[in-house]
Amino acid sequence: MVINKVVIQNFKGFKDKFILNLNDGLNIIVGDNEAGKSTILEAINLALTGLYNGRYLHNELSQYLFNEPLVKEYIGSLATAKPQHPPSILIELHISGGGEISFMEGDGNSEKIAGCGLSLKIEFNEDFRGAYETLIKGGDVTTIPIEYYHVVWKTFARESITARSIPLKSAFIDSSSIRHQNGSDIYIGKIIKELLSPDELVSVSQSHRKMKEHFMADEAIEAINKKIGDASKISAKEVRISVELSSKNAWESSLTTYLDDIPFHFIGRGEQSIVKTNLALAHNKAQEANIILIEEPENHLSHTKLNQLIKTVKDSCTNKQIIVTTHSSFVANKLGLGDLILLNNKKTIKLNELSAGTKSFFEKIAGYDTLRLMLCTKAILVEGDSDELVVQKAYQVQNNGKLPIEDCIEVISVGVSFLRFLEIADKLKISVCVVTDNDGNVAALEHKYESYLGINKKGNINICYDKVVDEGNLKIGKKDFNYNTLEPKLLKENGLDVLNKILGVNYAQVDDLHIYMRNNKTDCALQVFETKEAINYPQYILDCIK
């Protein structure tokens, strides 16, 4: 059983109908802050459990669940000639797969198409029409009349459901933990509860009850009660102390999970995340497929622990659906870019058409900043640190001292993996400039980038390189000196004197400066970056920052 599609409307950041198609196994949702990643997880969890922030939604209804611009629009409209109907929130999950889900089939969904799933609506309760009419006639409505709202939770067959009757179970693992009054974590309680069979659950609650009864029967307590009874003439009725036995799930809130004698909420946050995730992944009731929602696993975890966690998550995704949000390129690369869903401006783009080679490249060399590329508006790809510094400097000079990142332009060192990054940029239609050395062979370079040059030129991808091949007689050992990298090109543009001054050296010969710059690439680049002298840049650098 898996969720194929999530529809969210008017819930928190999502105003217009937002549709997210999910993969069967792993889904990695990436996006900028405020893009709505967490809201998606919250929405899925809410529709499956009826819980919001660990509490029953019925008791937690508030205006802040609604999309804010929409609320303003609604309130604004009340004073006009065309007042709007009170807004409603919709979360819809389309479900498929084996197990007993036929009872959820029907066309009771927002698209009115046959399918299987459930919807949760927070909407105006028509029973309150009269009260609402009075309210708006009185004017002065400044908030949503949430007291006239109700939660309607139904299958696509239009039958009401409860969390109990939904065969799909979710575990929400986030770093912000919500607790019962006694400090036990709600989610861990829920996960453990779901691990148990109905018989086991019954015996737990019976043991708990016995424990309380035993407490009451204890001699000391009886003596105390006798004393209270004798002393108090508060009421004609008997007065005594007792443990509360009334609530049906009392044990959940009074039992706490321990790890090596330490209460769960006293162990480190990082370990908490790992334990929660592992418990959720281990949960394997035969018929209850389950969905694991993991929010930013990189929080609180060291690199090694993160690796462990990712391995567990990956190993489990054959029989579970996992939805992860992350800001970490490492997590995304490691879990597999093919399962990545990019959330941008409330729209989604999937990366599942990436070539197998590229996917496995980033999986193995997970340190690359793939997410920086995916989340920026424009990127300049360079080979190494020195190129990065020079490009930044050139940009700064052209733009009144602003760094590219201040204009949301990322300058990313990609080593020799230009083509891998370009594949991503091409799929995601991200504006990208590649700044590359021609290394003395323009034909080879043009062959390498042939998919992006000439007739294959793509609107969003520019390859910037120097078409001129420079030559000279300098040799390094037995090899010819490469005159066609950034440093010799800078020297060519500015001349010996200017560069001597910038680099704080005093070479008489051009060749000696070439050798110095070749051997101190990063230092030289840093000095270029920090200098106040005016510098001329090679044309291909200027091309990339236009």
Add this chain to the structure above:
Amino acid sequence: MNKLIIASAGSGKTRFVVNDAIDKASQGISVLITTFTEACEQEIRDRIVEKVGCIPEKIFVQTWFSFLISHGVKPYQGSLFAFDVRGLFLVNGQSALYSKESDISKHYFTDRKYIYSDKLAKLTVKCNQASDGKVFDRISRCFKQIYVDEIQDLAGYDLEVLDCLFKSNADVLLVGDPRQATYATHNSRKNKKYVKSEIVNFFEDSKLDIETDITSLTINHRCFGSICNLSNKLYPALPQATSGNNKVTGHDGIFALPVEHVSEYLSRFIPTQLRDSVKTPVSDDFEVLNFGKSKGLTLDRVVIYPSAPMVGWLKNNDAELTQAARAKLYVALTRARHSVAIVLKASDLKKVNGIEVYSPK
């Protein structure tokens, strides 16, 4: 495999359904038991609980109307109408006679969006057509086995629904007794000839793969011998039931009860009073049911307040008696385990041949 079991009152139809359902459910098969009246639905629930302590997760018990609303109409109403079905509006006769069929909300619903009971099956069939057969496809995946009890109460479009159920992948077991057709679900013009006790013909006529069994349940486990024999006489053409109840209590069988002894009799035996309608005068101090409402129930002792045509039949078994009245009398007679007392005027007492007249001791 679809099957129809026809058997008389007290022969254990419901028991058969309940046992079979419990057996299937224990094998992990999800089953639906549906029946016409709420009393029968409760009876079925009670019997399941009596047997296994609770209603197993895999057994779903619903009345026919509630089944049609939740599984027939609501899942695939989308292409026909958008509003929520609020509930059922019981109608006798035909609802919204002058509305256009194409006007869904007027033809099928009250203003407050309660669906007319007589058109519920019709709308189910319509939803199925509009969704290209998805309604019954879904039902057959929700329930592998479907039981319909009190099949004699279904008529008109209900039969179309049965037809669709037969054609689906679910196995359907129908049980019923044409003798007990005291009312039809509605008075639709469609399939008029099958209404009431002629319902059996529907299955014989249709080309469906349905096996009809009229012989396996012929023992009336409920009623004492003479009660069983009198009820047999109402339907001489149908297989005759033999009584399986040999328990003697000291007051057993059929009695003619003089009007003047009714109150003494009620206090002495505490029977349930069965009457034709609310208009029939009875004692308010003892339990009372209309004939139709008593269907499906097992009672120890009853007192029957017969209608005039029923008295006519008791006097002369060849006398004319309408199908409905005949069925009601049959139902009333076959409720009791031990004794049936029929309230009669002094002038009729001597004319009911072979029935012992009750006299207080």
